[in-house]
Amino acid sequence: MTDFGRVITAMITPFTADGAIAYDVAAELAQHLVANGSDSIVVCGTTGESPTLTWEEEFQLFQTVQQAVAGKAKVIAGTGSNSTREAIEATAKAAELGLDGALLVVPYYNKPPQEGLYAHFQAIAQAVPDFPLMLYNIPGRTGQNLLPETVIRLADYPNIVAIKEASGSLDQASALRAALPPTFRIYSGDDSLTLPLLAVGGYGVVSVASHLVGPRIQEMIQAFVQGATAKATAIHCQLLPLFKVLFVTTNPIPIKAALRLQGWAVGAPRLPLTSASDAVIDQLKPVLDHLGLLKS
Numbered sequence: 001m002t003d004f005g006r007v008i009t010a011m012i013t014p015f016t017a018d019g020a021i022a023y024d025v026a027a028e029l030a031q032h033l034v035a036n037g038s039d040s041i042v043v044c045g046t047t048g049e050s051p052t053l054t055w056e057e058e059f060q061l062f063q064t065v066q067q068a069v070a071g072k073a074k075v076i077a078g079t080g081s082n083s084t085r086e087a088i089e090a091t092a093k094a095a096e097l098g099l100d101g102a103l104l105v106v107p108y109y110n111k112p113p114q115e116g117l118y119a120h121f122q123a124i125a126q127a128v129p130d131f132p133l134m135l136y137n138i139p140g141r142t143g144q145n146l147l148p149e150t151v152i153r154l155a156d157y158p159n160i161v162a163i164k165e166a167s168g169s170l171d172q173a174s175a176l177r178a179a180l181p182p183t184f185r186i187y188s189g190d191d192s193l194t195l196p197l198l199a200v201g202g203y204g205v206v207s208v209a210s211h212l213v214g215p216r217i218q219e220m221i222q223a224f225v226q227g228a229t230a231k232a233t234a235i236h237c238q239l240l241p242l243f244k245v246l247f248v249t250t251n252p253i254p255i256k257a258a259l260r261l262q263g264w265a266v267g268a269p270r271l272p273l274t275s276a277s278d279a280v281i282d283q284l285k286p287v288l289d290h291l292g293l294l295k296s
Contacts, residue, residue, distance in 0.1 A: 002101060002132040002161045004074055005039020006204035006221045007214060008187065010047035012252050012259065013061065015267035021057055025265055027068035029211075034073040037214025039204075041065060042103050044078035046141065047208055047252045052270040055090060062097055080105030080136060084120045088127045101132035103164065103206075108142040114150045125157040133159050138166040138189060148175040155184050164189045164206045170196055177201030191217075192243040195236040198224050208255050209243055212262075212293050238291075245287045249280055258284055261294060 011033065014025040030041055043065045044050045044058045053061070058078070066075045077094035079102045081087040091102045107120055125133060135154065137146040145167055154160050165173050166189025176186055177200055187206050188197040194205040198221065210217050220235035246254045250273060257276035259266045261284065268275040276284070288294050 004076065004101065004132075004134070004162065004185070004204075006225075007037050007210055007218045008040040008042055008076065008204065008206045009033045009038040009210040009214065010042045010045045010206050010208055011065070012211065012256055012266055013044070013048040013053065014265065015270065017267065019267075019270060021053075021061060022265065022267065023060065023064045026061060027064050029259075029264065029266070030065045030068040030073075033211065033214060034069045037216075037218040038073060038210055039218075040074040040076055040100070041069065042076045042078055042206060045103055045136075045206075046078075046105070046138070047255065048078060049252065049270055049273065050078050050080075052273075055086075055093075058090070059093055059097065062094060062099055066097070066099060074100035076101045076103050076134065078103045078105070080107075082107035082110050084123050087120070088124050091124055091128050091131065091133070095128045095131040101134060101161075102128075103134045103136050105136040105138065106142040106144055106146050108144075111142075111144045114147055117144070117146055118150050118153055121154050121160065122157065125154070125160050129157075129159055131159055132161050133157075134162040134164055134185075134187070135160065136164045136166070136189070138164075140166070140168075145172075148172060148179060151176055152179050155180055161185060162187060162203075165197070165202075166190055168193065170200055173197050173202060174200045190243075191246070192240060195220060195224065195232055198232075208246055208251060209239065211255055212258060212288070213239060213242065213291065241287045242291060245283050248283055249276070254280060254284060257281060258288060258293075261285065261288060263295060 014022040079090035139145040162185035185203040224232040
């Protein structure tokens with residue numbers, strides 16, 4: 001059984017001042033994340049600005065991070081697309097490169113019906129039958145909700161092993177848990193819902209905040225698993241302001257700003273995303289400072 005661990009960081013993609021990928025910074029950041037609570041890393045997901053990366057850049061980034069954390073953490077490739085053919089080609093390439101799995105977002109913009117979603121993921125699963133796949137449901141970005149009944153059908157494919165559930169609905173997560181085998185892993189796609197989702201049978205989180213507080217998120221999850229629910233709740237409440245401020249505007253704008261405030265040379269997002277405004281920085285700073293995340 002594939003185990004991606006409890007805390008998976010959806011890693012940002014660092015850029016240089018002229019907008020090229022800073023592969024050296026990506027390697028350093030990946031090593032830092034693994035040393036600070038991350039069991040696995042998603043490369044080129046939403047937080048990694050995949051819509052504005054070329055496939056060539058993505059494949060090089062996959063290899064860069066894979067080499068940086070070899071033997072210490074798993075690397076999951078963001079290979080989803082709203083073109084089934086493209087998603088198959090990219091996922092097959094990730095498998096060929098020896099990565100540990102792929103994150104496959106629901107096709108965006110073209111809004112396929114549930115039968116189309118099933119056929120899309122089915123085609124990918126059949127194309128790479130020995131490669132672990134994690135579905136990614138985020139209707140706020142894709143315009144379409146991957147319903148539990150469709151996920152349940154897809155779970156018949158042995159290489160579809162998990163879902164990143166970012167619908168924001170605990171009822172939906174509960175329906176998944178009630179119908180799926182315990183070996184099928186449900187991950188929260190929202191940091192602020194990690195603990196509530198654990199309570200209805202979730203396994204972990206694909207996190208943005210773990211760039212900053214990976215050990216604390218890991219501690220929260222382990223506390224819950226061990227039955228120390230009061231401790232888990234206390235950590236959740238302590239981190240909740242951070243979970244919220246990192247989404248005051250479009251991800252990854254705030255997390256890249258937070259990392260820059262910590263001294264990381266991650267650069268600005270690529271257009272059409274823009275750098276954090278002064279108003280966003282003014283909201284970030286006190287939260288980071290309160291949690292001791294800014295250098296004195």
